[in-house]
Amino acid sequence: MRGDLRWGSIAGLVRAAAARHADREAVVDGRTRLSYAQLGERVDRAAAATLAAGIEPGDRVAVWAPNTLDWIVCALGAVCAGAVLVPLNTRFKGTEAAYVLDRSRARLLFVTGTFLGTSYVASLRRATAQGGAAQGGAAQGGAAQGGAAQGGTAQGGAAQGGTAPAPAAQGGAAGRGPLPSLPHLEQVVVLADDAPEDFRTWRDFLAGGDTVPAEAVRRRAASISPEAPSDIIFTSGTTGRPKGAVITHAQSLRCYEVWSELAGLREGDRYLIVNPFFHTFGYKAGILACLMRGATMVPQPVFNVDTALANIAAEQISVLPGPPTLHQSLLDHPQRGHHDLSTLRLVVTGAAVVPLRLVERLRSELRVDTVLTAYGLSEAGGIVSMCRRGDPAEVIAATSGRAVPGTEIRIADGDGRALPAGGAGEVWVRGHHVMQGYFEEPDETALAITPDGWLRTGDVGVLDERGNLRITDRIKDMFIVGGFNAYPAEIEQLLGLHPDIADVAVVGIPDPRLGEVGKAYAVRRPGSTLTADDLIAWSRREMANYKVPRAVEFLPELPRNASGKVLKRELRAR
Incomplete structure (x- = not known):
């Protein structure tokens, strides 16, 4: 059954996973190990705290943190409370983060303490003190298949079509929050034991929900419409000004049920999630797909080859999506032979040139049963085409596979006419996953989506006789740096x-x-x-x-x- 029909909303998915896979291990984060039942309890508590914080359906809630259990819990808690998730790139500087917070009018921000030697709180303070929120110029990095951004998401204020302005008062009065130049940002929660005086700690935030009845949390979750926005992924086009792609609960669920089926993700799989959660792919093909199938999530905050090798061996990892550079680094590591990698069975990669030799080495040297490539972009929910299990190595290496179910791909000439197989033109996409629009950007939305529903991707591609898509160039001049859209x-x-x-x-x-x-x-x-x-x-x-x-x-x-x-x-x- 389609994911959108089976679960209705991401809140429905979380509740169903907690019941169906109750005793199965859900998350391994360092020394912390949680079952699905325990994860469900933590998400419910975070949702209760989100209600206690005054967040209403359709309010934007941002997360600026690396791949950790806390990211999973606070993000799912917010979404289960009816909020629209706005993930922020952990590579952002304060000015870049402030722009997205200001543009989305986020009312609540979850932020890490110190990560990679940087205090995100201090960085944000400096940027907002300088008025950095107004400068812009931050791109989210797009959606990613296998960690490489691929080519490139409201009730209560954010129009589902991305066109209608939200009420100005939604975010609160100017200057009342902890960062005066971000007037709509009412609360900042630091995912740590300590926080500045005008911010809140994660523990304090969670305690705020202890007086919220469980029934109130269930009612809020049950009230979420499948057509309500679930997230806004900010990505930048040719203008360099970030735009937020609005994606609904139904779209997210349907897309990643399809992805899980095509990839062959199974109950009991153990999934090392190196793809950043702030990417569509890390969050949806990672967290949501695992919830759908009852797989175990092992988040890794930073890609480090030694850490990845140790995690694969210690946690008996079976699923490892990532950009080609990740898998190349594993294969070429001098200490590879000292680690047991025999449990690996599924690799998904793409969004960059995939050498045929890499596919062959993954199959022969690591004995990986399934190696797949795929293509997508934030504006299409992160997935457009995908290879199928059993495809020959040369198809996997040279193409991004065929259109996923429910999707049409057209190679269009300059006038929008479909070109025959072998002709190079702009890749157009139509289907259930095409975004509702850019958040409050009707003109930009009209430029991106034709009146009859075709999304202009800005990528140049070719379809072969079997419908396999090969991306040959980027109209938007985007290039990919180690898995990140630039x-x-x-x-x-x-x-x-x-x-x-x-x-x-x-x-x-x-x-x-x-x-x-x-x-x-x-x-x-x-x-x-x-x-x-x-x-x-x-x-x-x-x-x-x-x-x-x-x-x-x-x-x-x-x-x-x-x-x-x-x-x-x-x-x-x-």
């Missing part, structure tokens, strides 16, 4: 804030480790002595690491055509 227009916008930069263009260049990285071609302002190292160092302070150009070349001027558009093909040819 958008040149957005990076250019940020680099343009440097006082010594008069003009700048960014293109993706090959990199042996990350697949692609950014190279900036810049024009200095007169009299400037800015160096490449200076600009790269400045970039590391101002933007997420995957966006930082790894190379800078200064030019007297950028090549442009008669209409003034930068000729990026000439820059790439350099």
Whole structure:
């Protein structure tokens, strides 16, 4: 049965999983091990606390934290309370996070304490003190199949079509929250034992729900419509300005029931989730898919090859989606032979070039039964096409498979007409998973979705005679850095804030480790002595690491055509 019909909402899925798989292990996070029944109890408590915090159906609730049990619990708790989840990229700097919080008018934020040596709370304070919320320029990184962003989600205020403005008073009066320049953000909960005076600790937040009756939590969960938005995934297009793709409960459930079936995810599988939860793929093909099938989630906050090898061996991992670079690193690790990887049986990858040799090595050296590739984007729920079990290695390596059930793919020429097999054109997608629209962006939504429901992906592709899709280029000039979508227009916008930069263009260049990285071609302002190292160092302070150009070349001027558009093909040819 279709996921949307079986469970109705993500809240229904959580409750059903807690009952059906009650004694099975649900999450392993360090020394903490929870059964599905225990996970259900924790999510209910988080939902009660969300109600106690005054969150109403359709309110936006953001999570800015790495892959941990706390992320799973606070996110599912918010969604089960009827809130719309807004995941934030853990690579964001404070200014980037503040923009998405401001744009979505999130009323509640769950944030990690210190991660990778950075205090997210301090970073957010600095950004909002400088008015950073208004600057923008942050991209979520898109949805990911296997951790690589793939090509690229309201009741109570956020219009389901992404077009109607929400009531201005929804988020509270200006200046009443802990961060005055984010007037709608009423509460910040730090997922730690300590928090600044005007924020709340996770423990204090949960305690606030102890007076909320269990029946009130059940009523709220039962009231969630399948057509209500479940999440808003912020991603950036050619303008460089982040836009939020609105996806409903029904869409999320149907998409990842399909994904679980095609991938062959089973009850009892043990799933190492390296794909970030802030990506559609980490959250939905990870957490939601495991809930659907009764698989065990083993979240890993940061990809480290040694840690992954140790986790696979110690936890008898059977499922490991991730970008090609992840699997290549495992295969090439000098200590691989010291770890028992024999339980691995399912790998899903994609969104980047997948070498045929990688597919063959996974099958022959690691004895992985199923290796699949797939393609999707946030605006289509994260999944468009997927290989099938039994496909030959050359199909898996060279294509992203065929359209998933309920999906149409068209290769369109410049006038929107369908091209025959073998013709290269823009990939158009139509089906149940196409977003409701960009959050409160009717003009952008109209540009992205045709009147008859086709989503223009901005990717160039080719369909073969069997319907297998091969992505050949990116109309939007996006490139993928180690699994993260990087958008040149957005990076250019940020680099343009440097006082010594008069003009700048960014293109993706090959990199042996990350697949692609950014190279900036810049024009200095007169009299400037800015160096490449200076600009790269400045970039590391101002933007997420995957966006930082790894190379800078200064030019007297950028090549442009008669209409003034930068000729990026000439820059790439350099």
